[in-house]
Amino acid sequence: MAMATKSLREQILQYATRKYSTAPEYLWARYPTYAVLRRNDNRKWYGVIMNVPRMRLGLDGNENVDILNIKCDADFYDFLRGENIILRGYHMGGTWGSVLLDGTVKINQIYALLDNSYKLVGK
Numbered sequence: 001m002a003m004a005t006k007s008l009r010e011q012i013l014q015y016a017t018r019k020y021s022t023a024p025e026y027l028w029a030r031y032p033t034y035a036v037l038r039r040n041d042n043r044k045w046y047g048v049i050m051n052v053p054r055m056r057l058g059l060d061g062n063e064n065v066d067i068l069n070i071k072c073d074a075d076f077y078d079f080l081r082g083e084n085i086i087l088r089g090y091h092m093g094g095t096w097g098s099v100l101l102d103g104t105v106k107i108n109q110i111y112a113l114l115d116n117s118y119k120l121v122g123k
Contacts, residue, residue, distance in 0.1 A: 070117035
């Protein structure tokens with residue numbers, strides 16, 4: 001599949017604001033573009049957008065790519081890995097996965113994964 005040149009970052013951030021009234025938090029001076037999405041009720045993270053080198057994700061190429069880290073339950077995570085939709089969560093333990101925001105995964109699939117992550121970190 002041809003790679004899109006533009007990241008879906010802004011669409012994801014707009015969706016989180018519209019659906020969950022979540023404003024992105026930029027927590028690290030060293031990584032000023034890393035955006036944390038946190039639930040308003042319990043303050044738990046349900047998403048993190050980062051820009052990382054493709055090779056750190058086990059992918060070909062040296063350029064950076066935006067990713068969205070989301071929480072998954074174990075069975076769903078295993079299923080999605082088999083479909084090449086989700087990668088092992090970059091810098092996150094447990095059942096966090098990383099989704100490329102370069103057009104590899106359709107935006108509606110990303111929204112569904114973000115919704116699921118939001119629910120999983122709920123009360």
